[in-house]
Amino acid sequence: MNNELYSSLLESILLEIKPSKSDYERVREVCRKFTTAIEKKLAEKGVKDAEPRVEGSIAKDTWLKDDKDIDIFILFPKTYDREFVKKVGYEVAKEAALEVAGMYSEEYAEHPYVSTNYEGFKVEIVPGYKISFGEKVLTAVDRTPLHTAYVNSKLSPVQKDQVRLLKKFLKGIGVYGAEIKVRGFSGYLTELLIAYYGDFLSVLKASQTWKPFKTVIDVESKLSSEEKVKAIKKYKTPLIVIDPVDPNRNVASALSIDSFAEFRYAAYMFLIKPSRKFFFGDGINVSVSELANLIESRESSIIGVETDCPQVPEDILWGELYKSLKRIKNLLLSFDFNVIGHNVWCNGERVVFVLELERDTITSVKKHEGPPVGSANEIDFLLKHLNNPRDFSLPFSENGKWYVYMRRKYTRAHDLLRDRLLNCGLSKDVREAISKNLHILNKTELLERAKKNRDFRIFLFKWLTKYRPWVYDSRGECK
Numbered sequence: 001m002n003n004e005l006y007s008s009l010l011e012s013i014l015l016e017i018k019p020s021k022s023d024y025e026r027v028r029e030v031c032r033k034f035t036t037a038i039e040k041k042l043a044e045k046g047v048k049d050a051e052p053r054v055e056g057s058i059a060k061d062t063w064l065k066d067d068k069d070i071d072i073f074i075l076f077p078k079t080y081d082r083e084f085v086k087k088v089g090y091e092v093a094k095e096a097a098l099e100v101a102g103m104y105s106e107e108y109a110e111h112p113y114v115s116t117n118y119e120g121f122k123v124e125i126v127p128g129y130k131i132s133f134g135e136k137v138l139t140a141v142d143r144t145p146l147h148t149a150y151v152n153s154k155l156s157p158v159q160k161d162q163v164r165l166l167k168k169f170l171k172g173i174g175v176y177g178a179e180i181k182v183r184g185f186s187g188y189l190t191e192l193l194i195a196y197y198g199d200f201l202s203v204l205k206a207s208q209t210w211k212p213f214k215t216v217i218d219v220e221s222k223l224s225s226e227e228k229v230k231a232i233k234k235y236k237t238p239l240i241v242i243d244p245v246d247p248n249r250n251v252a253s254a255l256s257i258d259s260f261a262e263f264r265y266a267a268y269m270f271l272i273k274p275s276r277k278f279f280f281g282d283g284i285n286v287s288v289s290e291l292a293n294l295i296e297s298r299e300s301s302i303i304g305v306e307t308d309c310p311q312v313p314e315d316i317l318w319g320e321l322y323k324s325l326k327r328i329k330n331l332l333l334s335f336d337f338n339v340i341g342h343n344v345w346c347n348g349e350r351v352v353f354v355l356e357l358e359r360d361t362i363t364s365v366k367k368h369e370g371p372p373v374g375s376a377n378e379i380d381f382l383l384k385h386l387n388n389p390r391d392f393s394l395p396f397s398e399n400g401k402w403y404v405y406m407r408r409k410y411t412r413a414h415d416l417l418r419d420r421l422l423n424c425g426l427s428k429d430v431r432e433a434i435s436k437n438l439h440i441l442n443k444t445e446l447l448e449r450a451k452k453n454r455d456f457r458i459f460l461f462k463w464l465t466k467y468r469p470w471v472y473d474s475r476g477e478c479k
Contacts, residue, residue: 006201009274014161017168017279019065027058027070030121034072037096038125042074045088050076051130055144057187060151062163064171070123073145075130078138085139086111089127097125107313110140133245146245147188154195154219165200166190172279173266173470175259181318183256185263192219192241192251204267212238212260220244266470273472282469286461288451294464295443300340301360303413304441305353305421306449309346310429320427321346325353328417331424336362337413343463345456351433352441352449352456354463360413360442365392370402378402414440 019027031054038052056071057063074092076085090106093114097104101118113126128141137143155163167190170176175184185193196219197203213236216228223231223242231240235250238260243249270278295302305328310317325344332339338358345352370381385395385404392405410416417440422431441449450457461467 006274009276010165010200013168013276013279014165017064017066017164018161019063023065026119027063027121030119030123031058031070031072033100034070034096034118034123034125037099038072038074038092041092041095041099045092047076047088047092050074050080050089052125053145055148059148060155060160060191061157062151062155062160062167062187062191064164064167068121070121071144072123072125073141074125074127075145076127078129078131078135080129082111082138085127085129090114093125093127097123137246143243143245143249150245151188151191151195155191159194159199162199163191163194166194166203168279169200169266169270170263172277172281173262173468175262178254179318180315180322182259183254184259185255186251189241189251189255192217192244195219201271204271207264207267208271210239210260210264212257215239217241222247266468269470269472275470277469284458284461284467284469285454286457288447288457291450291457291461292447294461295447298356298464301357301413302443302446303355303357303360303417304439304446304449305355305417305434306439306441307351307430307433308437309349309351310433312429317346317429320430321351321353324426324430327425328353328421329355331420332357332413332416335410335416336366336408337416341463343459345459347453347455351430352446354446354460356464357413362408362411364407364411366406366408368404368406370395370404373397373400373402414442 035052035054042048042050042052051074053059053073053075054070055073056069057067058070074089076089090112094104094106097114097116101116101123104114104116107113107115107124109126111127113124115122115124117123126141126144128144129138131137131142131146133146133149167176167187170185170190175182176190177184178186178189193203194200196217197206214232215238216223216231217240218228219242231242231250235253237250237253237255238257239252239255241251243251266278310320312320321344325342329339329342332355337360340356340358342353342355345354370385371377381402382395385391388404388406390407392407395402395404397403410419421438422435426434439445446460450460
């Protein structure tokens with residue numbers, strides 16, 4: 001596809017995703033209300049040298065039309081101690097949120113901050129320190145204003161539009177966001193990629209040369225070859241992007257190998273045959289009968305573990321869900337149930353861990369491998385299995401190793417999960433939820449859940465088929 005046709009498509013997409021004049025006015029008005037309220041609360045507490053400042057994509061003008069997140073920082077001079085900033089900053093944020101929005105919720109990063117909803121926007125008010133380039137940060141959030149200043153100094157208005165295209169592309173393929181649920185590309189990482197490569201298409205083309213765990217991007221080109229080698233050994237992440245604000249930080253530290261691979265795959269497909277579907281999807285719908293036929297045709301067993309959703313912050317939640325999913329998979333594997341695939345779905349109220357097994361019922365007999373013939377623990381093995389009621393046979397030698405036919409403890413995955421789930425190392429909040437409310441679901445019960453919940457139905461279909469609307473077959477046709 002020639003550059004002119006690329007340009008035509010990208011220009012039309014940019015028109016849809018770039019905020020309009022009225023969007024800018026609305027955001028400015030919401031920001032004004034909150035910053036004014038914060039200034040008022042600071043004055044009431046006699047704090048004259050702290051100030052509110054809008055940060056993030058709004059301040060950098062890289063936000064998308066549909067973005068509803070506003071970040072406002074309360075920046076204190078370094079003369080104030082951490083306890084003061086933590087306590088007074090939080091109080092100011094809380095009181096300002098109540099004055100403007102009439103509500104707030106407490107969130108927690110390195111220290112507490114406030115989140116609220118107002119006129120369709122999610123507004124986060126975060127206390128931090130005002131620092132200059134090169135100064136040591138006192139809290140993790142202190143870098144954010146420096147990131148804003150850096151991006152604004154490096155990107156032209158045209159390049160900021162290129163950031164918008166890249167952000168929308170990443171959202172469209174499901175890898176935008178550094179949070180644990182996604183483990184993808186953060187907004188700041190997206191901005192740095194445009195700063196380094198120049199434009200959207202150049203980032204996509206460059207991604208095809210990236211080698212996982214061997215690629216270092218140094219936006220300021222300050223690292224020597226030796227220093228890049230050291231960075232690769234230090235960070236051990238699929239992509240390493242040195243933070244120009246803090247050279248000891250890897251901006252891509254949250255990026256998983258799967259999100260890295262997905263981006264490179266999508267970039268390759270877009271360069272072959274660009275489409276709106278990379279940015280907007282295709283509004284897929286799947287009927288229950290289609291899902292049932294798909295599951296039936298696989299001739300496998302799908303089992304679900306359903307419980308209530310723990311009410312904890314989202315990043316903590318998804319960390320616990322992924323940990324628990326891994327532990328459930330390992331439990332099944334340890335008792336010889338072959339797990340083909342596994343995933344977890346959550347809508348804020350319910351959690352369903354889904355696992356596809358080759359079979360959910362296996363044979364009673366198991367060929368158990370023992371020690372090599374003549375080894376130190378040979379006699380122990382032979383004596384243990386001399387008259388063992390669990391054995392189907394006496395020990396026998398085969399190709400230099402001892403074996404015995406044993407009776408399995410569990411032949412049904414359902415029974416294993418029922419008996420051992422709480423003792424397999426689940427995360428704290430998930431274990432507590434399962435101890436109070438557990439449903440082990442078979443295929444029929446999973447389909448019943450899918451019938452009642454469209455999102456769950458689409459989730460199952462995409463999980464089983466790895467469906468992406470932007471994947472094309474060898475003839476250039478959409479799958």
